[in-house]
Amino acid sequence: MSGKIGVYICHCGNNIAGTVDCRRLAESALKLPGVVVAREYEYMCSDPGQALIKADVRELGLDRVVVAACSPRMHEHTFRNTVEESGLNPYLLEMANIREQCSWVHSEPVAATAKAKSLLAGAINKARLDRELEPRSFPVTEAVLVIGAGIAGIHAALGIAGTGRKVFLVEREPSIGGHMAQLDKTFPTLDCSACILTPRMVDVAREPNIELLTSSELVGLSGFVGNFKATVRSRPRYVDASRCTGCGDCQDACVLAGKIPNEFEAGLSARSVIYIPFPQSVPLSASVDIENCLMVTRGNCSSPCLDACGAGAIDFDAVETTREVEVGAVVVATGFDAFDASRVPQFGYGRYPEVLTALQFERMLSASGPTGGKILTPEGREPETIAFLHCIGSRDENTNQYCSRVCCMYSMKQAHLAREKTSASVYEFYIDVTAFGKGYQEFYRSVRDEGVFFVRGKCADVARVGGRLKVFAEDTLLGRQVELPVDMVVLATGLEPAVGARKLATTLGIPLGQDGFFTEAHLKLRPVEANTAGIFLAGCCLGPKDIPDTVAQAGAASAEAIGLLDRGEVDVEAAVAVIDRESCGGCALCVTACPLEAILLDDEGIAVVNEALCKGCGTCAATCLSGTVIMEHSTDEQVLANIEGILL
């Protein structure tokens, strides 16, 4: 039990003091038993604020510190350090949240002050019963799991591997590269996308510290920060990548050659069932499309691919494999999927062959694409008029509310390239132009100067009427309706969470936002961390973004992961559940209640807590019928003392 309690009340500028009468609060605290000092200060978290606490601990010999300020989620860590630096055990600090739970949600000063008094009295009452606890630390496994091998995953993996750490790079598709590999040029510099990406892909293949697991998915994750166990399942490629020379002879031989829509070409051309995804694939190896292969699905095919393969690399006896890897950190970089334009039929996608998605147009622009870089209408001629329609599947309550951030820019880039490659008249139908990045406004300006015509109005629909394909919109600047005959329409489709994001979120135990993208621990201050320690996020899995931002985030996530590994060990929460072995009846209610599988029954049938896994949530203690499970720092006595303090 304590004898000397110090109370510190933060004004938080006007955040608290604007509603709560802090002086009265201090006066009321001083009247409580054991309180020897009660101070108020403008910003208690500032250096001078913390210095007040340290000085009092030393000079007055305080043995408990109570801070009435913001949420402990914000500054408990700060004040625990303050208390520790002044020589006390950090668990002898207690916080009363008089900001989020009081001043921010109440406007009436007298009542708010009364409530703050109660909250503070509760914290003081509990503080008396607080005990010293010792934080424990565990060593960190020197390896990182990177999920997704688009530009974000590639960049993060190379950054981490460069420091000598082992990286397991897991990619669902048979090749790494992601969407960036499909792009022709990148805005605003018009760099060739493949030219800047493929060297990085080759680096991944060459990097001895990276173990690349393609056609693979994460199916399980257990453990805790610094000590994760990840389960990765790999589909069989049916081709031994180490023997495959990438010659492509199997592709030509396949009985279904030219029958399967080629996803890399966004459906504009067809491929075989055994195929090399694209010329610069890494690994450069054929792979069998399990869903369509007659040998795999029916066990019945003449399998000409086997004869065609000079390297003898094809093996239909290959099986799915599952392996477990131990890592200290996880980087999630699973990217996005393009919005499916058939969900908005008014724009004619799927109905009129002249209507393309932006990704299809991108492939058309690419010299390695299905038209060899020529822009051609379905009849094979050069279009005279092309309309680019913005905000398809973005900024729309019927689809996605958010702005996809890249469509304005890629659309203008495509318009520029269309003008360069053809003599077509090019129109951009837009609502607002989102050109916020470095060099973007300049690019926008130059595209306008070149003669791309901008129509301020969202397209309402695309229809073939009177024998001509027309774009219908309003020129909102003139207030006149537009019916523009066109030869080609390109839909600036937005970005959506990747298929499988939801499942992966469950596997990782991290949340998705309302928009379906992963959520960061703090939008501004912890932008590449998940709420679970040791899991980092980068790129479009967090939300739509351009390549510069994606790469910046990937760099940040890898730096965070490296920092974690560099520390060598991780401190884990000292406030964990403990078991009173004498009273445990072995009912195992706590075992089932624990969300982290941190409790097991031992050989004697008595509950045992794995302290490394325990996060101190207290579910077990609340479930236990015999009072056997004690939640440190929130024992029954402490919780009751807190409540008692509030009520009295």
Add this chain to the structure above:
Amino acid sequence: MSEKEKNVITGFTGEFFDELIGDTEIGEKVRSCIQCGTCTASCPVAFKSELSPREILRMVLIGESGEILRPEVLYYCSACYSCAVRCPMGIRLTELVNLLRDIMVERGEGPLPPQTEMVKSVDNYDNPWLLPRAQRDRWARKLDTRPKVLPRKKAKMLYYPGCTAAYLPNMQRVALATAEVLERAGVDFGIMGREEVCCGSTAMRVGVRKTFIAQVEKNTARINALGVDSVVTACAGCFGIMKHEYPRVAELQPEVLHISEVIARLVEEGELEPGPITPRVVTYHDPCHLARHGGVVSEPRKVIEAIPGLELVEMARTGLNSRCCGGGGGLRTGHAGMAVGIASLRQREAEETGAELLVTCCPFCEQNLSDAGEQDGGLPVIDLVELVLESMNASV
């Protein structure tokens, strides 16, 4: 020169908006308008209107009520809901225009003279066609098997033909065909005879709220007392109103169904077997109040596809993106010439499909599209139920 003369905006006060619009269900979303023009470009009437839908919305927001609360502005909406389903901000602009009409009428302007006459007729005779109540059930005399009259007899389903199919000689075909189809499919149904009253759509659409509410109250009281499980109608207007507007005023207990939903179910369950009819290529026009307001898109198509001999080809704009015929929202009543002109544009889209017959299931669309065909050429128009009856006759 004064600021008013210069036509300068001197403030964005929006008092009108704050007091009368802002707190309503539709008004709450109006502030989010980004002026993208989707509404105007989707509007079948905007090219004729003094102010476009987008401009009306903007003026509402800044409180320019004087400019908009005028019949010359507000009666250029066919209540087609194209703007409403496409608006990226989810603003139900059709409903906003209807609300503005309510306010304008309340203030003593509008409806247009022919619309006023219709509403008066509803007040006096419970139908918009100036015909006596006693004639409402006359259509049924032409049937070989007279339907049961509720509530004297009991049935599971009420067939509600609505005023147009019940009264107008050229539209009674629809009522007769519907009753015969239901009868021959073995459906336990009845009609209300002379006790049936107008659904109130005519009044609601032109902004005469009082008349509309009176009709809703009469109808819900009478229909609820019948003890039926469902009300079926072959009129898209009655259907949309009863299904989506009634619940905002009073509770209509039975489920509201459109005849296409009923027939599609009968076909699926094998209760109704369409026989082969003269092979024809047909196209289908989605009535706005069935598709966009009512939410029924696939059932009429299922019925057409179930009839052997018919080949369905779609127009450039179909389903929720169908183009309005111009017949609704009081437009045909108030500006008949314009409504038929808009229907002609739709007839052109129908012709482009190469079909020989235009199928729809709304008496208003049917009349308007037929008139357009007579005036400017186009496809013959037929109601879906008539086609179904033809195919049932063929199967015997």
